[in-house]
Amino acid sequence: MAPKTDLMNSTIGEGSAFEGKFYISGSLKIDGKFEGEIKTDDELVVGETGKVKTDIYAKSVVVAGTVIGNISAEREVRLLETAKVLGDITAPSITIQNGVVSHGRVIITGNSGKKDPKKLIEDSFNGTVTTA
Numbered sequence: 820m821a822p823k824t825d826l827m828n829s830t831i832g833e834g835s836a837f838e839g840k841f842y843i844s845g846s847l848k849i850d851g852k853f854e855g856e857i858k859t860d861d862e863l864v865v866g867e868t869g870k871v872k873t874d875i876y877a878k879s880v881v882v883a884g885t886v887i888g889n890i891s892a893e894r895e896v897r898l899l900e901t902a903k904v905l906g907d908i909t910a911p912s913i914t915i916q917n918g919v920v921s922h923g924r925v926i927i928t929g930n931s932g933k934k935d936p937k938k939l940i941e942d943s944f945n946g947t948v949t950t951a
Contacts, residue, residue, distance in 0.1 A: 828861070833868045849884070867901050874906075889923070 828845030831837050835851035843859045850866040855873055857863065863877040869884030880892045883899040890896055892910040900918035909926040928936050 827864070831869075833866075865902075880910075 827848045829843055829847045831847075831849045831851045831853055833850040836853075837851065838854045840856045841847070841853070841858075843857075844861075845859065846861040846863070847857070847859050848864040848866060849869040849871055851868070852870045853873065854871075857871075857873050857875055857877075859877045861877065862879045862881065863875055864881045865871050865884040865886055867883045871885065872887045874888045875886065875890045875892075877892055879894045879896070880890050881897045881899065882890070882902040882904060884901070885903045887905045889906040890904065890908045890910070894910070895912040895914070896908050896910040897914045898904065898908075898916060898919045898921065900916040902916075902919045902921070904919075904921040905923060907924040907926065908921075909928065911928045911930065913925060913927055915921070926936060
């Protein structure tokens with residue numbers, strides 16, 4: 820599934836560079852270079868020419884370019900075939916296409932909500948039920 824680029828609220832275009840804090844209500848596409856801090860309540864797309872150095876917090880994240888930093892998504896992370904990620908990825912759903920280069924931990928939280936995935940797995944192995 821392609822990112823919904825026609826619905827992007829903001830774009831950092833190819834050849835552009837932005838450094839600093841970027842808090843956005845809505846979606847963001849990065850085709851240029853970004854260093855700093857990003858938080859969005861919607862989708863963040865790093866295009867093929869995008870180069871991002873930050874920790875990312877978003878509802879969903881699509882990466883086709885390069886990210887150095889951790890990615891945390893409420894809904895999903897999709898790494899397209901040209902993606903390069905150096906950092907940990909945490910989300911309920913993660914899609915990784917052939918060709919992706921990544922170095923870091925991948926934590927798939929599934930439908931666990933705010934529960935600790937590690938504890939859920941250990942409890943499942945031990946036959947106990949987790950409530951928190």
